[in-house]
Amino acid sequence: MALSDEWPQFRKDITYSNESNLNTLQTCIPRPTSSNDRSRIWIVYVHGGAWFDPDQSASTFDKAQEQLLNSPIADRVAGFASINYRLSPAPTHPSNPSNPADPARNARHPDHINDVLAAILHLQETYRVEDRYILVGHSAGAFLALQVAMKRYWGTQYESTYALELNVVPPVAILGIEGLYDLPALVKYHDKLSQHMYHNFVESAFGPNEADWAAASPTASNFEETWENGQLAVIAHSHSDELVEWEQPELMMKSLTSQGFKDSGSRRAKLIELQGKHDQVWEEGHEVARAIEWTIKEFYSLF
Incomplete structure (x- = not known):
């Protein structure tokens, strides 16, 4: 890969798998760095969109990335990456039906998670990222980010564990932003409000079996066994989020604390409050950038 003398260096539409035209990612390298430089860390972003929305893609990270590049925290970053992945059907989408x-x-x-794992493996093999990355996800992307650390996450019909076959190394830290974490609880909450869209997109992405929804959910994780190197989990959420209720971050924090993550020490779990509506946080970029800055600072405070 030939590199110019201009920095930062941006690359888009990098193919990491031949499954489809959505199996691509984009990268930004702020400045020259050595693969042995342990003082810098990668930021890897997974977009949301309820697993089906074609209006959300890797480019939804662009505004936050631009702000981070202009932040002093950029000195701590070896590279940024943002991942596209295959989407569930959306035959009634108003502008781009599947x-x-x-x-x-x-x-x-x-x-979806197999694509994210394949993309991370590409980064690990190409840039020698190893575990030196913070995996960031918005909404369904937060769900996918935590699934990476689950390794064995599926229900009875998903016996093969692609994560182990790929030998993907989980990150040292994960940041979930406006995330979905417990699918049965999410659907139950919105069914009571007659908002059956939630049931529809969960069934489209995960099938009709509620037991499989539960098994795939990060709240059902066993991080003590599957994420031994995990040092920091940050759950960031806004009380103004009109699409995902505060119950979701509460359930995820309860799961993390039950698995040995504490407010301090070598395995930390933190809940931070953001400002703005569900998509506003990435559309404007400020809050996503602020959450990432906070997570980087918190991570380096461990050392």
Whole structure:
């Protein structure tokens, strides 16, 4: 890979798998760095969109990335990456309905997480990232980020564990932003409000079996066994989020603390409050950038 003398260096539409035209990622390298430089860390972003929305992609990280590049915290960053992945069907999408013949728009669990794992493996093999990355996800992307640390996450019909076959090394830290973490609780909450869209997109992505929804959810994790190197989990959420209720971050924090993550020490779990509506945080970029800055500072305070 030939590099110019201009920094930062941006690359888009990097193919990490031949599954579909959505199996791409983008990177930004702020400045020259050695693969042996342990003083800098990668930031890897996974977009949201309820596993199906074609209006959200790797580019939704661009505004936050721009702000981070202009922040003093950029000195701590070896590289940024943002991942595209296959989406679940959306045949009634108002502007971009899915085609049943399009492999990029007919994904079903575990396709989404397998794509994220393949993308991370590409980064680990290309840039020698190893575990030196903070995995950041917004909404469904937060769900996927925590699934990476679960390794064995599926229900009875998903016996093969692609994560182990790929030998993906989980990150040292994870940041979930406006995240979904417990699918049965999410659907139950919104069914009571007659908001059946939530049931529909969960079933489209994970099938009709509620036991499989629970098994795939990060709140059902066993991080004591699967994420031994995990040092920091940050759950960031806004009380103004109109799409994802505060119950979701509370359930995730309860799960983390029950598994040995504490407010201090070598394995930390932190809940931080953001400002703005569900998509506003990435559309404007400020709050995503602020959450990442906070997480980087908190991570380096461990040393």
